[in-house]
Amino acid sequence: MTINEIQDEIIEEFALFDDWADKYEYIIDMGKKLKGLPEDQKTEDNIIKGCQSRVWLNAHKDGENLVFEADSEAVIVKGLVSMLIRVLSGHSPKEIAESELYFIDQIGMSQHLAQTRSNGLVSMVKQMKNYAIAYQLV
Amino acid sequence: MTLTEIVDIQKIRADFPVLDQEINGKKLVYFDNAATTQKPIAVINALKHYYEFDNANIHRGIHTLAERATRDFEATREAVRKFLGAASTEEIIFTSGTTNGINLVASTYGRKFIKEGDEIIISGLEHHSNIVPWQMLCEEKGINLKVIPVNDRGELDMEVYDQLLSEKVKLVSVNHVSNALGTINPVKEIIAKAHAVGAVVMIDGAQATSHLDIDVQDLDADFYAFSAHKLYGPTGVGALYGKKALLEAMPPYMGGGEMIKEVTFEKTTYNELPYKFEAGTPNIADVVALKAALEYMDSIGRDKIAAHEDMLLQYATEQLLQIEGLRMIGEAKNKVSVASFVIEGIHPQDIGVLLDNLGVAVRTGHHCTQPLMKRFNILGTTRASFAVYNTIEEVDRLIAGLHRVKKMLA
Numbered sequence: 001m002t003i004n005e006i007q008d009e010i011i012e013e014f015a016l017f018d019d020w021a022d023k024y025e026y027i028i029d030m031g032k033k034l035k036g037l038p039e040d041q042k043t044e045d046n047i048i049k050g051c052q053s054r055v056w057l058n059a060h061k062d063g064e065n066l067v068f069e070a071d072s073e074a075v076i077v078k079g080l081v082s083m084l085i086r087v088l089s090g091h092s093p094k095e096i097a098e099s100e101l102y103f104i105d106q107i108g109m110s111q112h113l114a115q116t117r118s119n120g121l122v123s124m125v126k127q128m129k130n131y132a133i134a135y136q137l138v
Numbered sequence: 139m140t141l142t143e144i145v146d147i148q149k150i151r152a153d154f155p156v157l158d159q160e161i162n163g164k165k166l167v168y169f170d171n172a173a174t175t176q177k178p179i180a181v182i183n184a185l186k187h188y189y190e191f192d193n194a195n196i197h198r199g200i201h202t203l204a205e206r207a208t209r210d211f212e213a214t215r216e217a218v219r220k221f222l223g224a225a226s227t228e229e230i231i232f233t234s235g236t237t238n239g240i241n242l243v244a245s246t247y248g249r250k251f252i253k254e255g256d257e258i259i260i261s262g263l264e265h266h267s268n269i270v271p272w273q274m275l276c277e278e279k280g281i282n283l284k285v286i287p288v289n290d291r292g293e294l295d296m297e298v299y300d301q302l303l304s305e306k307v308k309l310v311s312v313n314h315v316s317n318a319l320g321t322i323n324p325v326k327e328i329i330a331k332a333h334a335v336g337a338v339v340m341i342d343g344a345q346a347t348s349h350l351d352i353d354v355q356d357l358d359a360d361f362y363a364f365s366a367h368k369l370y371g372p373t374g375v376g377a378l379y380g381k382k383a384l385l386e387a388m389p390p391y392m393g394g395g396e397m398i399k400e401v402t403f404e405k406t407t408y409n410e411l412p413y414k415f416e417a418g419t420p421n422i423a424d425v426v427a428l429k430a431a432l433e434y435m436d437s438i439g440r441d442k443i444a445a446h447e448d449m450l451l452q453y454a455t456e457q458l459l460q461i462e463g464l465r466m467i468g469e470a471k472n473k474v475s476v477a478s479f480v481i482e483g484i485h486p487q488d489i490g491v492l493l494d495n496l497g498v499a500v501r502t503g504h505h506c507t508q509p510l511m512k513r514f515n516i517l518g519t520t521r522a523s524f525a526v527y528n529t530i531e532e533v534d535r536l537i538a539g540l541h542r543v544k545k546m547l548a
Contacts, residue, residue, distance in 0.1 A: 020162060
């Protein structure tokens with residue numbers, strides 16, 4: 001699936017929820033299911049600092065594609081992180097670098113990306129793209 | 139008696155238009171009052187009135203508007219003097235807020251009178267704004283910074299304070315009330331002990347002025363700073379009290395208009411107090427509206443406000459402690475209406491996000507007190523802070539919200 005096909009799939013999943021709580025329960029569930037990172041990879045190098053919660057991001061190449069792994073100490077952020085990984089991980093650096101993320105806005109979670117100081121999500125998206133740009137060059 | 143009889147709560151709530159709205163389909167519960175309080179209509183009208191009828195620059199023009207603006211601006215200075223119990227309006231300097239007041243003292247008094255090898259004492263309860271200005275000064279001048287530790291209840295360890303005091307200490311700067319925990323510090327005692335070794339004392343009053351009666355002369359404080367927006371007034375304005383003799387000895391903070399007596403290219407002489415510290419056109423409208431905020435508090439009665447808030451705190455604390463896995467952070471014997479807590483296994487940010495969806499506004503995180511959070515070995519807390527317009531029913535909404543949040547995150 002392309003990045004946009006995955007985004008559309010997530011938007012469809014969220015269209016089923018008519019209640020904010022269902023939506024958040026789904027995100028919380030995704031947050032809990034995300035494997036996260038082993039403690040030794042939660043390093044200063046991988047950290048993306050937010051005002052309230054930290055996010056750790058790791059990237060490596062798998063064949064032609066870029067694979068992301070990430071973690072957060074707050075479960076809702078972790079759920080959103082999990083969706084970002086689902087959308088972007090496993091695609092070519094070019095695809096990732098050129099992608100436009102519209103699903104967050106469409107599922108009504110854009111406030112989490114607007115609060116730049118309170119969580120590391122905005123920086124995380126930026127960092128994912130930076131990895132993609134960097135891997136395009138090697 | 140019922141719990142809400144201390145003040146006429148319905149009448150008070152009607153004074154705050156912002157409270158009458160829904161968030162995510164639920165009536166707003168605003169419990170982030172320690173960050174900033176909402177504004178009564180009297181304050182909003184004072185701002186509106188100023189811009190509609192009286193706007194002019196102050197202390198200069200001889201026309202009617204300038205006179206009116208100057209009169210109202212200076213009337214607030216008198217109101218603040220009375221509010222703080224200061225001896226004279228010369229001792230009241232308008233600032234942009236508490237942070238500005240602390241930086242002013244650090245940059246002027248600190249730079250001039252504190253030298254290499256001297257010591258400054260702050261406390262483990264301080265907001266970053268009462269840490270960083272002193273750190274900057276210490277780094278610049280080679281001054282040593284000492285910290286009064288905090289005990290498990292969130293109170294200052296006064297025995298260690300006694301040990302820290304010596305002839306080397308030139309300044310002590312502590313908050314009157316902790317923003318993160320609500321602890322009321324024994325500032326009168328802190329000041330007296332500092333004076334005994336010849337140190338001056340700066341009090342960060344940001345969190346105290348909306349809850350406590352302040353009398354700077356009784357406290358014998360050398361400097362006392364507060365922000366208007368924490369006591370129902372506008373943002374961007376506050377005041378610094380300083381003892382006249384100290385203010386006179388201090389060099390100016392910023393250069394510019396208003397703070398001068400005479401300017402030539404060879405030498406400038408400075409204006410008298412308090413104008414020496416008020417360079418440039420001040421925040422006139424917000425200063426004018428600050429008076430309306432002080433009058434508003436007086437119209438309810440400061441003792442009644444405190445009693446109402448105290449009742450909410452007692453009730454909230456009892457209810458919160460019944461939640462399994464919840465631990466209060468800050469259980470000082472003397473505290474204002476701040477309930478800071480953690481729930482085992484749940485990140486404060488998750489609590490904040492979900493409560494917001496339930497229409498309940500709280501603050502989560504480290505509250506700009508990272509060293510204090512480290513002291514308690516926590517990432518942050520959830521903080522509910524109460525003001526005069528909050529109700530028992532709203533506390534119930536918080537408690538119900540927390541039960542819901544726990545279930546969602548379980």
